[in-house]
Amino acid sequence: MILLAIETSCDETAAAVVRDGREVLSSVISSQVAIHADYGGVVPEIASRKHLESIVPVINRALHDAAIGMDALEGVAVTRGPGLSGALLVGFSVAKAIAAARKIPFVAVHHTEGHLFAPMLEQPVAFPFLALVVSGGHTHLYHVAGFGHYTTLGRTIDDAAGEAYDKCAKIMGMPYPGGALIDQMAQNGNPDAIRLPRPMLRDGTCNFSFSGLKTAVLQHIQKHPVTVPGRDADDLCASFQEAVCHLLAAKTEAAIRQIGATRLVVAGGVACNSGLRSRMKELCGKLGVELFIPHPSLCGDNAAMLAVPGDYYLSNGHVSSLSLDVTTTWNMDSIKESLS
Numbered sequence: 279m280i281l282l283a284i285e286t287s288c289d290e291t292a293a294a295v296v297r298d299g300r301e302v303l304s305s306v307i308s309s310q311v312a313i314h315a316d317y318g319g320v321v322p323e324i325a326s327r328k329h330l331e332s333i334v335p336v337i338n339r340a341l342h343d344a345a346i347g348m349d350a351l352e353g354v355a356v357t358r359g360p361g362l363s364g365a366l367l368v369g370f371s372v373a374k375a376i377a378a379a380r381k382i383p384f385v386a387v388h389h390t391e392g393h394l395f396a397p398m399l400e401q402p403v404a405f406p407f408l409a410l411v412v413s414g415g416h417t418h419l420y421h422v423a424g425f426g427h428y429t430t431l432g433r434t435i436d437d438a439a440g441e442a443y444d445k446c447a448k449i450m451g452m453p454y455p456g457g458a459l460i461d462q463m464a465q466n467g468n469p470d471a472i473r474l475p476r477p478m479l480r481d482g483t484c485n486f487s488f489s490g491l492k493t494a495v496l497q498h499i500q501k502h503p504v505t506v507p508g509r510d511a512d513d514l515c516a517s518f519q520e521a522v523c524h525l526l527a528a529k530t531e532a533a534i535r536q537i538g539a540t541r542l543v544v545a546g547g548v549a550c551n552s553g554l555r556s557r558m559k560e561l562c563g564k565l566g567v568e569l570f571i572p573h574p575s576l577c578g579d580n581a582a583m584l585a586v587p588g589d590y591y592l593s594n595g596h597v598s599s600l601s602l603d604v605t606t607t608w609n610m611d612s613i614k615e616s617l618s
């Protein structure tokens with residue numbers, strides 16, 4: 279089945295053409311990051327307007343790159359939520375319009391569901407597996423029994439890991455989004471230079487908390503101002519990264535032990551992080567767990583990842599109604615009920 283996948287949940291307008299939920303024929307991502315950087319974060323109104331301008335050219339480009347026409351499409355998969363409602367509406371409406379006009383099936387996919395299946399665009403991953411999804415909006419541990427069958431084992435009770443990175447970068451006077459830059463600077467710094475807290479490390483749950491870490495960075499800077507670029511800033515970035523990776527690895531280890539997982543997927547924008555990637559390799563090596571982390575190009579928001587669950591749903595008769603609307607809150611654990 280040749281699917282067109284569309285993603286517009288935040289600040290990336292993306293479209294992809296994917297065959298059989300595996301073979302990426304094209305993947306186009308138009309990022310608005312430079313526009314939002316001026317405001318220090320994503321401005322919802324601007325995001326919707328930019329999606330409106332970009333969506334048709336991005337889809338046309340994806341069809342062109344895949345060397346196919348609209349008539350070759352056999353289905354459309356699109357992010358329904360969570361995300362910014364005005365942004366989601368753009369991709370969702372266009373996807374419904376294409377499905378209606380071409381008389382092809384349409385399927386609504388959870389944004390996080392896309393992230394956690396991104397590794398399957400590179401290689402098969404057998405069920406069940408544990409998934410750590412770390413992005414600007416999510417830090418969740420899921421037990422994944424099959425497509426649509428997710429159980430949340432742990433989640434952040436405040437900021438997401440990517441949000442913590444971006445807030446820390448902002449405190450240090452760095453541009454939005456700061457995750458990748460902190461990662462880069464951390465590689466030149468000393469991770470033991472500054473003692474930062476490890477919130478909820480030993481609370482006996484698989485939940486996370488990152489907001490105290492951000493406050494600790496702010497308090498440190500108030501006492502010891504840092505200059506970017508500079509040695510002190512590198513040390514602060516390395517110490518921050520060490521704290522985040524320590525927390526993510528410790529809670530992931532707790533979840534692995536809790537369910538006896540033999541496979542781990544790490545996905546989402548923060549899965550690009552060099553410290554997290556090496557920490558997870560180390561952890562999985564120690565526990566004898568098979569690790570799947572997508573190539574960095576598939577970690578951040580893209581449309582191709584949606585085609586993996588999208589293809590499964592459409593191939594198994596789970597077609598979404600054209601009367602469906604977007605949703606800004608959508609519990610992954612509730613998806614299984616809509617499939618039965």
Ligand code: KG4
Binds near residue numbers: 412414415551
């Ligand atoms: O998955 P994504 O592209 O969008 C969301 O669904 O949120 O993730 C974006 C997040 C941002 O917070 C960004 O700062 C973070 O991923 N990020 C990183 C790195 N690259 C992107 N965080 C830490 N280290 C990186 N190398």
Ligand code: ZN
Binds near residue numbers: 393413578
């Ligand atoms: Zn995302």
